Amino acid sequence: MNTPNSTYTYPHAPGFVAGDRPRIVTSRFEYTDSYTLQRYLATDGYAGLRAALGRPANEVHDEVKSATVLGRGGAGFPAGTKWGLTPQGVFPRYLVVNGDESEPGTYKDRLLMERDPHQLIEGCLIACYAAGLSQCFLYIRGEMALAQERVAAALNEAYAAGYVGKNILGSKFSLDIVLHWGAGAYVVGEETALIESLEGNRGMPRLKPPYFPAAIGLYGQPTIVNNVETLANLPWLMRNGAEAYTSIGTKTSPGTRMVAVSGHVKRPGVYEIINGVTTFRDLIFNEEYCGGIRNGNKLKAFVPGGGSAPWFTEDQLDVAFEGPQAGAAGSMLGSGAVMVMDETTDIPAAALTLTRFYAHESCGKCTPCREGGTWLERILSRIVDGKGTDADLAQLVEVGTSICPGDFPHASSKRLGLDAVPFPYKMNTICFVGPSAYAPINSALVLFPEEFAARVTKRTMIPVTAVGAAS
Amino acid sequence: MARLSEENVRLAKEIIGRYPRARSATIPLLHLAQQQDGHVTNEAMAHIGELVGATSAEVYGTASFYEMFKFEPVGKYLINICGTMSCALMGAEDLMHHAEHRLGVKLGGTTDDGMFTLERAECQAACTEAPCLQVNYRYRFRVTDADFDSLVDDLKSGRLNDEIPAHGTVARVRQHIPLDRGVGAVPPEDVTEAPAWMDGKAAL
Numbered sequence: 001m002n003t004p005n006s007t008y009t010y011p012h013a014p015g016f017v018a019g020d021r022p023r024i025v026t027s028r029f030e031y032t033d034s035y036t037l038q039r040y041l042a043t044d045g046y047a048g049l050r051a052a053l054g055r056p057a058n059e060v061h062d063e064v065k066s067a068t069v070l071g072r073g074g075a076g077f078p079a080g081t082k083w084g085l086t087p088q089g090v091f092p093r094y095l096v097v098n099g100d101e102s103e104p105g106t107y108k109d110r111l112l113m114e115r116d117p118h119q120l121i122e123g124c125l126i127a128c129y130a131a132g133l134s135q136c137f138l139y140i141r142g143e144m145a146l147a148q149e150r151v152a153a154a155l156n157e158a159y160a161a162g163y164v165g166k167n168i169l170g171s172k173f174s175l176d177i178v179l180h181w182g183a184g185a186y187v188v189g190e191e192t193a194l195i196e197s198l199e200g201n202r203g204m205p206r207l208k209p210p211y212f213p214a215a216i217g218l219y220g221q222p223t224i225v226n227n228v229e230t231l232a233n234l235p236w237l238m239r240n241g242a243e244a245y246t247s248i249g250t251k252t253s254p255g256t257r258m259v260a261v262s263g264h265v266k267r268p269g270v271y272e273i274i275n276g277v278t279t280f281r282d283l284i285f286n287e288e289y290c291g292g293i294r295n296g297n298k299l300k301a302f303v304p305g306g307g308s309a310p311w312f313t314e315d316q317l318d319v320a321f322e323g324p325q326a327g328a329a330g331s332m333l334g335s336g337a338v339m340v341m342d343e344t345t346d347i348p349a350a351a352l353t354l355t356r357f358y359a360h361e362s363c364g365k366c367t368p369c370r371e372g373g374t375w376l377e378r379i380l381s382r383i384v385d386g387k388g389t390d391a392d393l394a395q396l397v398e399v400g401t402s403i404c405p406g407d408f409p410h411a412s413s414k415r416l417g418l419d420a421v422p423f424p425y426k427m428n429t430i431c432f433v434g435p436s437a438y439a440p441i442n443s444a445l446v447l448f449p450e451e452f453a454a455r456v457t458k459r460t461m462i463p464v465t466a467v468g469a470a471s
Numbered sequence: 472m473a474r475l476s477e478e479n480v481r482l483a484k485e486i487i488g489r490y491p492r493a494r495s496a497t498i499p500l501l502h503l504a505q506q507q508d509g510h511v512t513n514e515a516m517a518h519i520g521e522l523v524g525a526t527s528a529e530v531y532g533t534a535s536f537y538e539m540f541k542f543e544p545v546g547k548y549l550i551n552i553c554g555t556m557s558c559a560l561m562g563a564e565d566l567m568h569h570a571e572h573r574l575g576v577k578l579g580g581t582t583d584d585g586m587f588t589l590e591r592a593e594c595q596a597a598c599t600e601a602p603c604l605q606v607n608y609r610y611r612f613r614v615t616d617a618d619f620d621s622l623v624d625d626l627k628s629g630r631l632n633d634e635i636p637a638h639g640t641v642a643r644v645r646q647h648i649p650l651d652r653g654v655g656a657v658p659p660e661d662v663t664e665a666p667a668w669m670d671g672k673a674a675l
Contacts, residue, residue, distance in 0.1 A: 014612055015599045053675040057668060092662040104555045107596035132669040135491070135656065142502075142539050143551075143595060145608040148642035155646050165652035171674035172667045176654045178489045179646040183498050184538030186593065200497030200523065202536035219492060219659045262557035262598035269599050307556060307594070337598065339557050353559040357593050363536075 007288060009269065013115050015107070015260070017269035019288055022248050024256045025232045026272045028116050035150045037157040040118040046163055048238030052126045053171050060130040064234065067242035068254055070275070072108075073098055073189075073227030074306065074335045076323045083131035085214035086222040093222040095133040096198060096213075097124060097231060099140040099147070100182055100189045104307030104357055105337030108258035108270055109228035113140060113147035116232070117154035121164065121177060123231030126238055128175050131224060135176050137198055142182040152179050186361035190431045191225040192217075193363070204363045205431040229258055229336075250276030253322045257336055259283065264297065264342035265290035273321060280304060281317035284340060297342040301447060305334025307354045308436035310423070311443035312411050330411040330420040347448045348455060351440040352380050358437035368403040369434030375399045376437050383452065389459035393452055396445065400438035403428055408442045418446070473514030475522075479503055482645075483522055489648065491656045493523040501534050506639040510541040539641075546581045548626050549638045550574075551592035552604045552614075558594075561601035567591060569616045573623060586627065588638075609635050 009017050013029045028034040028043055040046070052060045065080030086093050097120070101109040112120060124136045138155075140148050155177060158164040166174045180198060187193050188203035195218050197203035210216050217223025233255060237245050246254040253276030260270045261283055267290050273283065283289045284299065293299050301311045304319075310331040312319070319329050326333045341350055359373035379396055382388045400408065404425045412420040427435050445452060475483060483503060487496040500522065504515035511534055517527040534540045552570060554563050571577055574587050581588040597603040600612035604619075611622060625631045636643060668674045 015597065050675070053673065055673050056671050057674075058671065089665075091665055092657070092659055101596050102594055104594040105557055105598050106594075107598060110596045129668060129674065132666050134662065134666050135654075141596070142537070142641065143605065143608050145641045146610075149644040152642060152644040152646045156644075159649055159652045162652075165648070166654055169675060173674040174654045174667070176489070176648065176656070178656075180495075181499065181502070181642070182537070183501065183534075183540055185536060197498065198495055199492065200494035200525070200533055202533055204536075221659050260598055262601060263560045268601075303556070339560070339598070341560065345560065350556060350560065353554065353556045357555050360593060 007267065013111060015268075015270050016111055016115075017267065017271055017289075019271065021272065021274060022256060023272050024236045024245075024248070025112060025116075025119065025229060025258065027236075028119070029111070034115050035117055035154060037118060037154065037161060040116075044235075044239060045118055046122055046235075048235030049122050049125050049163070050169060051238045052129055053169060053173055057130050057132060060126065060238070063242050064130060064237065067237050067245040068252070069230060069233050069237065069245075070253060070255075070323070071227055072229035072257055072336065074103065074308075074332075076333065079127075079226060079230050082212070082214060082226070083127070083224055085212050086131065086224070087215060090222050091132070092134040093132060093224070094218045095124060095128050095131075095136040096191075096194060096218060096223055096225045097136065097138040097228060098189060098191065098194055098225055099138060099144075099228045100194060101141055101228070101335075102186045102189055103335045103337060104354060105260060105262055105303060105339045106306050106335040107260050108336055110141075110144055110147055111258075111270060112228050112232050113144070114150050117151045118158065119232050119235055120151070120228055121154060121158050123234040124177055125164065125168065125175060126234040127224070127226060127231055129173055133224060135178070137178050137180050137218070139180045139182060139194060139198060142184045148179070148181050155179055185363070186357075187363045187431065187433055190433075193431070194225060195223060202363070204365045207430060249274050250322060252276065252324070257321065259321070259336040259338060261290050261338045261340065263302070263340035264294050264345070265292065265340050266294055267291050276320055276322040279318050279320045280312065280338065283338060284317070290340075293340070293342045295342075297344065300341045300343050300345050301347070301443075302341060303337070303339040303440075305332045306337040307339075307357060308332075308432055308439055309334045310409050310411065310439050311447060313413060313447060315414050316411050327423040328420070330409045330422060332423050346384075347444045347451045348380065349384050351444040352377070352384050354440040355380055355437050358433055362433055362437070366429040366431075366434060368428045369437065372399045372403045373434060373437040376441060380441060383455055386455060388456040390456050391459045393445070393456060396441055400442055403434045403438050408438065410443060410446045413447055416447070416449075473508065473512045474518040475500075475504060475515060476507060479507055480522070483519075485647075487522060489656055491658050494525055497523055497525065497530060497533050498537070501530070501540055502641060505540060506641075509547075509637065509639045510544050544585070545638055546588035547586050547637050548606050548635070549588045549590065550604060550606050551590045551595070553593070553595045553597075553602065554591045555594040557598035558602040563602040566602050566604075566614060566616065566619065570619055573620060587623070607635050607638050608641055
């Protein structure tokens with residue numbers, strides 16, 4: 001299929017917008033039958049696996065290390081380095097694929113699973129071969145019915161054709177990939193909660209240390225947890241080599257990444273962009289991408305990396321998709337999700353939609369998150385309804401500070417003469433759900449204080465002594 | 472029907488066999504129970520406990536953590552309207568009000584005829600296609616009030632029966648590992664050595 005112009009949207013992959021850029025993980029999205037084994041094999045499918053199996057496992061691992069394939073789940077930790085954290089000589093080791101994508105604003109793993117499940121399967125095979133992992137569990141979010149069907153069908157095809165299972169391609173490499181699916185819980189995207197869920201328990205994050213399940217994970221064994229998009233990069237990498245991979249993007253952020261841009265832009269969509277190079281200005285305003293703000297409106301603010309990320313405004317438009325740059329500017333790239341708000345946006349109400357999410361999704365293990373998240377939601381809700389007081393604003397900050405002590409990261413603001421506080425924050429909770437409930441509130445309060453001031457009434461204090469005084 | 476049927480027990484055993492520890496199959500088996508009965512019954516949870524080696528309280532402990540498991544009957548069609556940021560920015564609240572009005576129930580409620588349950592959902596991973604909703608976990612994108620009305624009409628008339636199964640069935644395609652192709656799951660304590668291909672030589 002020819003792409004009629006650089007922003008053609010494929011009707012069978014709703015949301016995805018192609019472009020004249022390198023496509024590492026979305027190269028098959030243009031085909032209506034992209035999810036079948038037949039199409040996969042006709043488009044270099046399983047050639048990366050064949051290339052990998054033709055080399056010793058440690059060499060494949062080294063290749064992935066030298067390509068610096070950054071994790072696409074949120075933390076941006078290089079996959080090759082992560083694989084190397086497993087303790088020497090301890091077996092069995094497992095691979096758990098994190099397909100529990102549920103960060104607000106994010107969707108790319110769903111498209112990769114629905115549109116190109118064989119690419120993910122091939123990525124899993126390469127990872128397990130390279131890192132000596134003896135079984136793979138592919139955990140797909142419970143609500144993603146189509147992704148589950150497509151991956152199940154692809155696995156059935158791959159087993160029948162000898163790409164998965166005993167003696168793959170007639171070699172000594174044998175691996176089972178087990179499709180597992182969740183049942184609706186955001187926190188399960190945290191890797192230790194994912195493992196708890198996979199063991200049949202409530203999906204609550206584990207106490208740290210150990211910081212990485214690579215040391216102690218599934219059934220107490222070394223376990224690698226990788227994101228779907230991260231693994232989907234591996235077949236291309238094995239076919240083309242680390243040098244070709246690092247020639248795209250920058251030295252510290254090579255390759256491409258998928259970014260979903262939603263909200264008040266002219267052409268919301270999922271784009272595969274160049275890592276480290278593309279800026280937020282390109283993405284939001286360039287005709288090649290979103291083409292600017294709807295109705296010719298002005299940009300007010302945007303969330304740069306999923307609901308958990310502190311917000312940016314026009315002052316940060318020239319930040320590129322490079323982790324350290326975003327961090328210094330006061331936020332993070334997270335899971336590749338940009339949510340854009342135009343001038344018509346009610347900022348406190350927008351923050352509430354995110355705080356409500358995290359309050360709802362708190363697993364209840366850590367008190368600051370369980371109690372604090374709900375407090376934040378109730379207080380903010382009161383303010384949004386016009387029933388808040390100035391004491392409520394102070395209370396928001398106090399609750400937020402008990403989840404995250406110290407200065408919470410935020411962007412700079414020319415308008416307000418503010419300097420940035422760099423990412424990350426300190427936290428009193430095991431995982432990031434608690435801080436995430438406060439992130440939108442802190443951003444909104446710091447960057448748009450006037451919208452809160454206009455919303456609350458000054459509290460008139462009734463002196464206690466006056467209550468119930470006689471005569 | 473409440474315990475798993477004979478056919479489902481066979482399927483349950485096949486699923487359990489894929490994991491190094493049976494308890495890992497708890498969530499997949501809860502889905503199986505919900506597919507059978509439309510919601511998860513106490514008898515089914517006790518039965519799952521027998522199959523995976525857990526008490527029914529432990530199974531309920533797991534089940535009650537997850538949003539998708541329902542312990543009371545819900546409508547044949549569960550309509551989840553997303554209310555998180557991207558959808559909210561594009562009018563999700565208005566859509567929810569319209570849906571409440573159209574179905575005559577509040578969020579969380581079920582219509583008297585047992586056809587529809589309406590819920591506010593959190594982010595459904597379709598943020599560029601806002602506002603979005605799911606009917607029994609099948610997507611509808613950029614939903615207008617008129618779209619919602621015709622969706623309800625189509626579900627009532629049965630026009631979408633092929634596309635959208637009744638509540639309880641999520642994926643209609645299951646993984647099946649052929650006996651002659653599967654490696655088989657081994658309890659972790661039975662493995663001590665590196666896998667065969669980690670011998671410093673190419674596998675092919």
